[in-house]
Amino acid sequence: MRARHLMRLACAATSSLLLAACGSSAPADIPTPTASRAAIPATGTASAGRLLDWPEFGLDPQRSDVSERTTGITSANVAHLRRMTVTLAGTVDSSPIYLHGVLIAGATHNVIVITTTYGRTLALDADSARTLWTFTPAGYGGWAGSSQITTTSPLADPGRRFVYAASPDGLIHKLSLATGSEDRSGAWPARITRDPSREKLAAALNIDGPDVLASTGGYYGDAPPYQGHLVLIDRASGRLRAVFNTCLLYTSP
Numbered sequence: 001m002r003a004r005h006l007m008r009l010a011c012a013a014t015s016s017l018l019l020a021a022c023g024s025s026a027p028a029d030i031p032t033p034t035a036s037r038a039a040i041p042a043t044g045t046a047s048a049g050r051l052l053d054w055p056e057f058g059l060d061p062q063r064s065d066v067s068e069r070t071t072g073i074t075s076a077n078v079a080h081l082r083r084m085t086v087t088l089a090g091t092v093d094s095s096p097i098y099l100h101g102v103l104i105a106g107a108t109h110n111v112i113v114i115t116t117t118y119g120r121t122l123a124l125d126a127d128s129a130r131t132l133w134t135f136t137p138a139g140y141g142g143w144a145g146s147s148q149i150t151t152t153s154p155l156a157d158p159g160r161r162f163v164y165a166a167s168p169d170g171l172i173h174k175l176s177l178a179t180g181s182e183d184r185s186g187a188w189p190a191r192i193t194r195d196p197s198r199e200k201l202a203a204a205l206n207i208d209g210p211d212v213l214a215s216t217g218g219y220y221g222d223a224p225p226y227q228g229h230l231v232l233i234d235r236a237s238g239r240l241r242a243v244f245n246t247c248l249l250y251t252s253p
Contacts, residue, residue, distance in 0.1 A: 054098040055156035057204030086129045090116030094153040095204065099160060104132050104178050111177075113156070117149040119167030123180060133180030137167040137189075147219070148197055153204035155212065157235065164205050164212050170196035172205070172214050172233060188238035192216060192231045199228065210235055 051069040058065050073081070096114045104111060110126040118140060123132040143149075152166035162183065163175050170193040174183040182189065192214050193199040199216040206213040211232040218228070232241040 052100045053156070055158075056097055056206065057095045057153040057155075061206050061208060084129045086124065088114070088116065088122065089134060090118055090120050093117050093149070094151045097154055097156055097163070098126065099156055099177070102160060102177055113154050113163050113165075113177075115150065115152065115154050115165045117151065117168075118144045119150055119165075119169070121154060121163070121165040121173070121175060121180070123177070135165070135173070135175050135180045135182065137169065137171065137173065139169055140167075143168050150201040152201045152214075155205035155207060158207070166201040166205070166214070168196060168201065170194065170199070170201065170216075172201075172212065174235075174238065186237035186239065190214075190231075190233045190238045190240060192229060192233070192240070198225065207235075208232070211241060 049069045051067045051071050092114045096112050100110045102111045112124045112126050115121045119137045121135045148168045150166045150168045154163050154165040156163050165173050171189040173189045193216045200219045202217045203215045215230045216228045230244040234241050
């Protein structure tokens with residue numbers, strides 16, 4: 001069952017790679033069908049529950065990106081929303097995650113967690129925009145300022161005690177949500193590529209039961225090799241439970 005499940009995930013990842021590689025040659029005049037008004041489902045009644053957390057890219061492992069739960073933003077209070085500008089220690093080119101009511105440094109915070117392109121992960125207080133902690137991976141100075149980056153979005157552990165984050169050297173880190181310190185027990189941090197200068201950690205992390213799902217892809221510039229990995233990492237130990245390798249061959253027409 002695990003092998004079949006991994007194969008389905010791998011097929012989806014491989015399809016994405018194929019689409020990315022072939023997108024430039026796709027016809028631009030494909031007709032787009034328009035649904036009839038009768039075919040559009042009626043708007044349902046919002047769930048009475050509140051949407052309090054956004055723990056990963058796309059909200060959930062299915063990448064739903066939407067929820068019927070209420071957000072707390074209404075026509076009565078939307079005018080009270082305000083813009084906040086935050087100065088960060090790096091560029092964030094991935095989606096943030098959000099958790100409410102998390103204990104950090106002995107106090108309760110609504111927290112936003114982000115990862116920069118060079119692998120720093122920060123926890124920000126969502127109400128004050130204050131930085132609560134910053135994790136800087138070992139070896140940061142070796143790639144900072146170079147073209148070796150990550151665009152992987154972080155992931156909150158379901159137990160709300162840890163977050164998982166990537167760095168451009170091919171590692172997935174398990175960080176304490178309370179302090180930002182790295183869990184180095186077992187096989188953590190988990191290495192998912194031995195060629196990080198050519199295999200980019202780009203896709204958002206995902207979760208499946210006891211496993212964190214991570215994948216690699218290629219950098220911009222159409223430079224071979226076209227290969228990637230889909231990796232299952234045991235959340236408890238950091239051990240790699242399974243690896244699917246794919247290689248996309250390309251020949252000029």
